Amino acid sequence: MHIVVIGAGVVGVTTAHALQQRGHRVTVVECLAAAGLETSRANAGQRSYGYVYPWASPAMLKKALPWLVKRDGPLKLKLPPSPHALRFLAATWRFAQQPGLFEANKRAMLRLGAYSRQCFEALEEDATLDFDAGQGGLVDLASDVESLKALQVNAGLLGELGIAHQLMTAAEVAEREPALAGSQPLVGGIWLPGDGTGDCHRFTQALAAVCAARGVDFLFETQVTGAERDGGGHLRALTLATRDGEALEPLAADAFVLCAGTASQRLGEMFGARLPIYPVKGYSLTMPLRDAARAPRSTVIDDRYKVVFTRLGERLRVTGFVELAEHDRQIPEQRLETLLHAVASRFDGAADVERAESWAGFRPMTPDGPPVIGEGKRNNLFLNTGHGTFGWTLSAASAQLIAQLIDGDKPALALEAFRPGRFG
Numbered sequence: 001m002h003i004v005v006i007g008a009g010v011v012g013v014t015t016a017h018a019l020q021q022r023g024h025r026v027t028v029v030e031c032l033a034a035a036g037l038e039t040s041r042a043n044a045g046q047r048s049y050g051y052v053y054p055w056a057s058p059a060m061l062k063k064a065l066p067w068l069v070k071r072d073g074p075l076k077l078k079l080p081p082s083p084h085a086l087r088f089l090a091a092t093w094r095f096a097q098q099p100g101l102f103e104a105n106k107r108a109m110l111r112l113g114a115y116s117r118q119c120f121e122a123l124e125e126d127a128t129l130d131f132d133a134g135q136g137g138l139v140d141l142a143s144d145v146e147s148l149k150a151l152q153v154n155a156g157l158l159g160e161l162g163i164a165h166q167l168m169t170a171a172e173v174a175e176r177e178p179a180l181a182g183s184q185p186l187v188g189g190i191w192l193p194g195d196g197t198g199d200c201h202r203f204t205q206a207l208a209a210v211c212a213a214r215g216v217d218f219l220f221e222t223q224v225t226g227a228e229r230d231g232g233g234h235l236r237a238l239t240l241a242t243r244d245g246e247a248l249e250p251l252a253a254d255a256f257v258l259c260a261g262t263a264s265q266r267l268g269e270m271f272g273a274r275l276p277i278y279p280v281k282g283y284s285l286t287m288p289l290r291d292a293a294r295a296p297r298s299t300v301i302d303d304r305y306k307v308v309f310t311r312l313g314e315r316l317r318v319t320g321f322v323e324l325a326e327h328d329r330q331i332p333e334q335r336l337e338t339l340l341h342a343v344a345s346r347f348d349g350a351a352d353v354e355r356a357e358s359w360a361g362f363r364p365m366t367p368d369g370p371p372v373i374g375e376g377k378r379n380n381l382f383l384n385t386g387h388g389t390f391g392w393t394l395s396a397a398s399a400q401l402i403a404q405l406i407d408g409d410k411p412a413l414a415l416e417a418f419r420p421g422r423f424g
């Protein structure tokens with residue numbers, strides 16, 4: 001089959017790789033100049049297979065208001081909120097209120113995470129890639145007793161699902177991450193030894209290069225502008241244009257996979273799929289290490305500022321914020337100050353903050369939280385999008401699942417939580 005993948009972020013490129021491995025002819029269409037330049041560019045770098053959860057959570061509803069009003073709180077909403085943001089928040093509210101939905105979706109996402117771990121292992125056996133990968137596990141800190149209780153509850157679920165973990169005292173945290181010895185406030189944490197780290201951008205570019213060498217066609221600086229259908233409603237071809245809007249020849253294929261990140265809502269509408277995906281903004285700072293002994297060995301989540309610190313080879317990346325501001329690419333100084341303050345509070349002196357590179361990206365978030373993985377209605381369009389906070393972590397699994405669906409194989413996991421039709 002000839003299959004066209006729309007978007008060369010980490011999700012599109014892993015999908016192209018999975019399809020090419022199964023013997024399909026694959027073309028990837030990407031509007032930017034190279035792979036991994038949009039949301040997959042400078043994320044927190046966690047492959048957090050044991051730390052994935054849905055966005056619409058009853059606990060988040062309770063915390064949202066205090067987080068919004070706190071000056072350096074992790075949640076931000078541009079005022080006045082746009083109708084798009086309000087619709088998205090209202091849908092999130094409804095999903096969060098549905099009894100049992102958060103728990104069911106969290107289980108489904110953790111199972112997807114565990115499968116992704118296996119799929120990444122197979123992928124990295126198939127292709128040797130250089131992306132500052134680390135297998136040092138993930139530490140989630142508890143700076144107060146309430147956070148520690150939440151970690152204990154979570155540990156029960158991880159145990160039930162067979163996901164390796166260890167609850168830790170503050171002293172045990174310091175054994176795992178020596179730079180945190182004496183750090184305050186800290187009452188304990190949890191360690192997820194199966195999780196890992198890596199530079200998603202480098203991974204995406206390296207995998208795209210492997211795919212290209214094996215015959216996958218990449219059409220860069222080419223945007224998908226629409227679709228042509230046959231009489232039966234099947235997609236026949238995509239209409240394309242250069243980045244300047246000059247029309248190109250339509251691209252026909254047997255099947256199409258939408259992996260366009262935050263653009264998937266707009267493209268989905270053109271293809272007859274309702275995907276209420278919102279661009280939830282976050283920020284990162286990446287800086288060269290100054291003193292490795294003061295830096296995290298792997299990746300650490302700090303519950304106080306809701307930030308993530310990740311070691312990427314000789315660099316430290318700090319990431320944070322969940323902001324609803326449409327596609328506003330500005331990076332306010334105040335956000336960077338909070339990130340730098342967080343670094344100083346846990347890993348002071350670890351990195352050369354003067355040389356920090358800032359970035360803002362947009363999580364392609366569904367209002368409930370699980371990604372969209374499945375087949376569109378009545379046609380040969382497949383959807384692998386809406387990965388929100390965990391697209392790098394879940395990409396290897398969702399790519400395999402899409403390839404299984406396209407080939408008519410039984411999917412390796414139940415896909416109920418990821419159904420494209422769940423938004424009506």
Ligand SMILES: Cc1cc2nc3c(=O)[nH]c(=O)nc-3n(C[C@H](O)[C@H](O)[C@H](O)COP(=O)(O)OP(=O)(O)OC[C@H]3O[C@@H](n4cnc5c(N)ncnc54)[C@H](O)[C@@H]3O)c2cc1C
Pocket residue numbers: 006007008009010011012029030031032036037038039040041042043044045046047048222223224225259260261262263267280281282283284319320360361362363364385386387388389390391392393394
């Ligand atoms: C601050 C922050 C921290 C994060 N940390 C983590 C983390 O630690 N771990 C994790 O797992 N995830 C993390 N994420 C989430 C993760 O980065 C995303 O889920 C993931 O990058 C989404 O990948 P994607 O391929 O779906 O989207 P993208 O990377 O955005 O790729 C979509 C591509 O489609 C292209 N495109 C769009 N429209 C068109 C069109 N019309 N024609 C052609 N091409 C088009 C775009 O140019 C883009 O390249 C984080 C995100 C943010 C913002």
